Amino acid sequence: MASEEPLFDPSLKKRKKKTVAFHEDPLGADADPTTPAPATIDDTTTNGVTVDMGTKTLHEQMKESGLDGVAEPAEEKKEDDDFKAMFGDIKKKKKKKDIPLDLGEEGSGTSTPTATAPAAGEDLDFSDLKKKKKTSKKKAAIDMEAFEKELNESKAKEAEEEEAPDGKHLEELDETELGEDPFARGEGAVSVEAGGEPWLGSDRDYTYLELLHRFYTQLHAANPALLTSTGKRYTIAPPSVMREGNKKSIFANVSDICKRMHRPPEHVIQYMFAEMGTTGSVDGSGRLVIKGRFQQKQIEHVLRRYIVEYVTCKTCKSPDTLLTKENRIFFMSCESCGSRRSVNPIKTGFQAQVGKRSKNKATK
Amino acid sequence: MSVQNLNTFDPFADEGDPLGTAQDVGSQQNYIHIRIQQRNGRKTLTTLQGLPKEYDAKKLLKAFKKEFACNGTLVDDEEAGKVIQLQGDQRLKISNFLVEEGITKASIKVHGF
Numbered sequence: 001m002a003s004e005e006p007l008f009d010p011s012l013k014k015r016k017k018k019t020v021a022f023h024e025d026p027l028g029a030d031a032d033p034t035t036p037a038p039a040t041i042d043d044t045t046t047n048g049v050t051v052d053m054g055t056k057t058l059h060e061q062m063k064e065s066g067l068d069g070v071a072e073p074a075e076e077k078k079e080d081d082d083f084k085a086m087f088g089d090i091k092k093k094k095k096k097k098d099i100p101l102d103l104g105e106e107g108s109g110t111s112t113p114t115a116t117a118p119a120a121g122e123d124l125d126f127s128d129l130k131k132k133k134k135t136s137k138k139k140a141a142i143d144m145e146a147f148e149k150e151l152n153e154s155k156a157k158e159a160e161e162e163e164a165p166d167g168k169h170l171e172e173l174d175e176t177e178l179g180e181d182p183f184a185r186g187e188g189a190v191s192v193e194a195g196g197e198p199w200l201g202s203d204r205d206y207t208y209l210e211l212l213h214r215f216y217t218q219l220h221a222a223n224p225a226l227l228t229s230t231g232k233r234y235t236i237a238p239p240s241v242m243r244e245g246n247k248k249s250i251f252a253n254v255s256d257i258c259k260r261m262h263r264p265p266e267h268v269i270q271y272m273f274a275e276m277g278t279t280g281s282v283d284g285s286g287r288l289v290i291k292g293r294f295q296q297k298q299i300e301h302v303l304r305r306y307i308v309e310y311v312t313c314k315t316c317k318s319p320d321t322l323l324t325k326e327n328r329i330f331f332m333s334c335e336s337c338g339s340r341r342s343v344n345p346i347k348t349g350f351q352a353q354v355g356k357r358s359k360n361k362a363t364k
Numbered sequence: 365m366s367v368q369n370l371n372t373f374d375p376f377a378d379e380g381d382p383l384g385t386a387q388d389v390g391s392q393q394n395y396i397h398i399r400i401q402q403r404n405g406r407k408t409l410t411t412l413q414g415l416p417k418e419y420d421a422k423k424l425l426k427a428f429k430k431e432f433a434c435n436g437t438l439v440d441d442e443e444a445g446k447v448i449q450l451q452g453d454q455r456l457k458i459s460n461f462l463v464e465e466g467i468t469k470a471s472i473k474v475h476g477f
Binding site for chain 2 (some may be wrong): 302350
């Protein structure tokens with residue numbers, strides 16, 4: 001706990017900022033640009049190589065239509081999942097079962113982008129996990145059920161993360177992502193620039209799709225950060241929960257987590273108590289003592305819901321928000337998109353009578 | 365001659381709450397809350413709060429008890445009104461049941477861990 005005492009941890013703050021800055025686009029505008037990109041890029045490369053100028057438009061259209069028929073449903077599905085998952089995951093957890101499927105579909109339509117091909121083949125290969133993570137990040141196909149399934153798996157990983165000095169490890173991860181992802185994409189972009197736009201010279205009418213490709217390739221060439229941005233996620237250390245005695249649980253890193261979410265601990269704690277229908281207190285060393293037996297999984301679930309409800313911006317999904325209180329109503333204003341909305345007050349609701357009535361009377 | 369001010373219709377009259385029949389604005393209006401509480405040991409209690417008036421709580425309780433094979437009771441609370449209490453963690457079952465009976469899923473809120 002002593003390590004958490006310094007109120008302002010520069011490294012933490014920095015990382016937070018980073019994630020936020022990147023996060024705003026992936027879910028807003030980026031969902032579109034990044035996913036279709038590989039398909040289109042591949043398309044143009046094949047065209048550029050094999051087909052000559054005269055027949056190109058027709059051919060491309062045909063191909064495009066064929067491609068769209070195959071690839072689009074998959075993409076839509078992905079996006080759906082994406083929205084379902086919204087932001088729910090605190091950690092980087094991926095739904096593994098979906099990804100191979102998606103990739104398979106895409107692969108049949110287009111030539112798969114480099115790194116994904118092996119991942120698609122082997123379903124549950126753990127050595128491949130890192131790669132898969134990366135590919136899936138683009139897709140972000142996750143839902144709550146998958147979380148549950150993967151919790152165990154991820155727990156092991158989180159344990160690792162915890163052991164390593166927290167910030168360093170994460171940064172390393174980020175770096176690897178930054179290092180590898182653009183590479184895979186870069187190939188595609190280069191090939192497009194090289195052979196994809198023979199129509200530049202001709203004076204016929206450019207089709208919308210061609211111009212679109214051109215726009216995206218130029219966009220990504222100009223700011224490569226956009227491509228990697230999908231990999232950025234809002235990460236929070238897993239709650240460390242232990243049992244105190246028989247009937248109490250200790251949630252040790254509340255203050256840490258609250259700091260990372262930029263929320264007052266009182267608010268978080270109030271929400272947790274209301275949600276879990278229990279009570280508790282904060283002990284001397286800043287840990288939260290909760291009455292009742294709770295597992296880490298359960299606390300995590302509650303926290304996740306808290307984040308969805310009170311931390312992420314409903315408009316742009318960015319976690320960079322401020323919670324302010326005005327006239328007894330909490331307002332959440334987003335730092336990245338500027339939207340402002342009121343959030344539900346925390347209400348405990350009906351509490352059933354638990355335990356001995358006589359005890360209850362005595363306290364009243 | 366029709367003077368607008370003499371109309372019987374009062375444009376400023378309260379025309380009900382635009383948000384629906386919410387007693388208090390912004391929060392717990394017509395949501396059905398399903399909560400869970402821990403009891404001793406690994407026992408739990410599920411409470412169902414905010415049931416719309418058109419449903420008969422008593423009959424619903426009976427159906428719940430039969431369907432989920434658990435005991436339960438109907439509690440009258442000052443604030444929350446009629447609350448159905450069931451033994452054990454029946455949250456998902458309740459929400460499935462209610463959805464099957466034609467209550468929109470968006471109006472059901474499942475709380476708890």
